[in-house]
Amino acid sequence: MSEGKRRYxxxxxxxxxxxxxxxxxxxxRVVAETVDEQLSQLKELTKGLDKEKRAILLAINAVSDQLTMRHELEQLKEKYEQLEQDLEN
Known part of the structure; x- marks a missing residue:
C-alpha cells in the first residue's frame, strides 16, 4: 500500500x-454513509432495478453533480480574476 493510504x-x-x-x-465514513443513503433512496424510487443498475444511476448522478460544481467553480474563478483586474485598475 502506498504511503499515506488508509484502509477503511x-x-x-x-x-x-x-x-x-x-x-x-x-x-x-461520510462518503460511505452518503453512498449508502443515496442507494437506499434509489432503491425506494426504482424498485424494479437491480443493485448494479442502481449503482450506475448513482454514479451518473455523482458525475453530473461533479460537472455542475466544476462549471460553477470555473465561473467563480473567472469572476474572481475579473474583480482582481478591476481592483488593479
Missing part, C-alpha cells in the same frame, strides 16, 4: 467494502 471498512447496501484512500477516516 464500510457497509454499503448491505455489503462490506474496503475503501483505500489518503483522506481522513471521518471523510471516508
Amino acid at each position: 471498512k464500510a457497509t454499503i447496501d448491505g455489503e462490506i467494502y474496503t475503501i483505500v484512500g489518503s483522506k481522513p477516516e471521518k471523510h471516508m
Whole structure:
C-alpha cells in the first residue's frame, strides 16, 4: 500500500467494502454513509432495478453533480480574476 493510504471498512447496501484512500477516516465514513443513503433512496424510487443498475444511476448522478460544481467553480474563478483586474485598475 502506498504511503499515506488508509484502509477503511464500510457497509454499503448491505455489503462490506474496503475503501483505500489518503483522506481522513471521518471523510471516508461520510462518503460511505452518503453512498449508502443515496442507494437506499434509489432503491425506494426504482424498485424494479437491480443493485448494479442502481449503482450506475448513482454514479451518473455523482458525475453530473461533479460537472455542475466544476462549471460553477470555473465561473467563480473567472469572476474572481475579473474583480482582481478591476481592483488593479
